[in-house]
Amino acid sequence: KKEELIERFGAPVATLVDGLSKLEKIEFQSQIEVQAENFRKMLLAMARDVRVILVKLADRLHNMRTLGAMSPEKKRRIARETMEVYVPIAHRLGLNNIYRELQDLSFSHLYPMRYKTLSKAVRAARGNRREVVSKILESVKNTLAAAGIQAQVFGREKTLYGIYRKMRNKHLTFSQVLDVYGFRIVVDSFANCYVALGTLHALYKPMPGKFKDYIAIPKLNGYQSLHTTLIGPYGTPVEFQVRTQDMHRVAESGVAAHWLYKNAEGSLTDLQQRTHAWLQSLLDIQKQTGDSAEFLEHVKVDLFPDSVYVFTPKSKIIALPRGATALDFAYTIHTDIGDQTIAAKINHEQAPLRTELRNGDIVEIITSPTSRPSPNWLTFVRTGKARSAIRHHLRTVNLFESIDLGKRLLSQAMAGLKLDPELPDHLAERLLNESSAKSLDELYADIGVGKRMAALVARHILALVEDASPPLPPPE
Structure with missing residues (x-):
């Protein structure tokens, strides 16, 4: 129990153990969902306190050293998960002793011969x-x-x-x-x-x-x-x-090696600042992704070790995964910069947004407040932050457009039945209850994307007005 841990080892240790134990108490439909959700929870716990992942990596190392009695299939499954998830995290945090041993242990179980x-x-x-x-x-x-x-x-x-x-x-x-x-x-x-x-x-x-x-x-x-x-x-x-x-x-x-140590001025070391920035980017990606599998997809991209180093016009160094483009650079600076990007200059010359960056490039981003992300951008961006931000924007914009279209279609259908498009609160409440929609916006969005027919919803509203409503058909 957490109370016993606090009494014996103190509150900080109890919090770490509690954070780890919560990772194990999840039930999902498939092994992929298990891995994706565990990975998401682990990284978010790490973003709040990096010691959580240090303990988790030590635990995984102990598990990998003691796989002997398990079936070959289970060994391979655990080894593959270790190679795909824990090895890149150990590398990303610079834990090279653990990184090397986990790699060799995983290799021995994945390809024993x-x-x-x-x-x-x-x-x-x-x-x-x-x-x-x-x-x-x-x-x-x-x-x-x-x-x-x-x-x-x-x-x-x-x-x-x-x-x-x-x-x-x-x-x-x-x-x-x-x-x-x-x-x-x-x-x-x-x-x-x-x-x-x-x-x-x-x-x-x-x-x-x-x-x-x-x-x-x-x-x-x-x-x-x-x-x-x-x-x-x-x-x-x-x-x-x-x-x-x-x-x-x-x-x-x-x-x-020095997470808990500060430099002479009491500020964070350079490594701590970079790690903080990476952990913060995990939280940003989490806010913008719809589910655990999408989160896992975005973050795995950023765990690849190869990097390219480029410069802002003010000579600040920006590190990106190898293969990153000028647009990835824009999103690394700030999500708003990425969303409003219209052009890029590389080494003072105009370049397409899809241009892959090379070490030493000087990158300048040109923006416009009226510019918005294009679905085509998803075909060439490389970083998890860029992909999640673009998808989030497109989902949001598409939702607003669907709501607006659905509202206009329903208003037209209601006008054809001589109904006032402005529903009184009591009618709106009954409509939502009988349609299983959580809000009017959700109902409008369903109409806008074709899940519900505006004419049928309008006729149901007419029946409500006349207080003789038949059941509203569910969305197709």
Whole structure:
């Protein structure tokens, strides 16, 4: 009971447990509805207190570790749900330790034979790699020490699912994926990240186009590191990640690493602000969607990890999912901006609203107070926020138009029967009771979309006036 939890563990813990337990007490017609509604409730609980999802992810990790006794079909169902829902959330919040383990556990239950085959191949390959790994480690440590940089250098293991995904998506062989060596360097200061990078580039030749600065522009989940790929001993590609200890802590634990900590001024950290903005967007999408399945559809789009970074005309950085368009950018700025968009400029040149954005683009949106969303926009927008806002507007506008049309049709039909189109309250109340409509607007909307015939409703009103009403036919 919640009272016992409060007594033993305090009110905050009791609230978290209560929030989690409510997720389990739902009954639905189908498994899809169960997943969609649970997902919606979980994300809305997370939007109010992010610790709810931290506990839920820990619970799911424990469940995935203990699936042994279940039937293969149930294992696959739970693993698929984990891969589609919990893995993207862990990634979005930067919980990389949990993210990697959930991925590998899900992989092992979804594709047990592929998992075993890859696992055996990786164990065999490790022995062959030791000489190269040792040579690179020693060389890098000595070079950094000679440059006066205090650093920890680690070999970085690829996860089995990461290997499998790269083989499948890039059509590579096992040896091609494993022939890329990975290392992580943790230094003592922000400035030394860049000094260490220069030292590495002097040691080994960099591969063109393989450098990324996630320190200057962090990923959406707060991840910061310098990434570079170099040509190492024997001509083998070597990937390096360079970061500080604080960056490493966030890279491994994400939002959990410092959610409860504030910076020196007492304000939220940059990661907390971005997470707050994402959680707020969940609430915005929830307000604009009709049901749980639609909510799930919109939010899943925004959980994909690949991002593109663009600029406003005032040089503010905006992060969007890869494939996002100029119109998605408009809705990211504000729903009203998106709704009133008439044109876009990308890098100071006119561009169609459907134009996909690329890293570094400067995007300017042109609006008009009379502009309204078009149904065609749904064919190219990418973000959940844009899709839900457009659908919400179209539903609202269509409803108003249906009400207006239905009211005019009924007025015409009533005029033909010499009836006053303005119904007295007592007649309106009887009409609603006998028609099963919740309001006159609902009745008008039904007429407007053809669910009810205006002539039949008018004749029923005439019968009410004459106090001899036959049953009103239900909507078709």
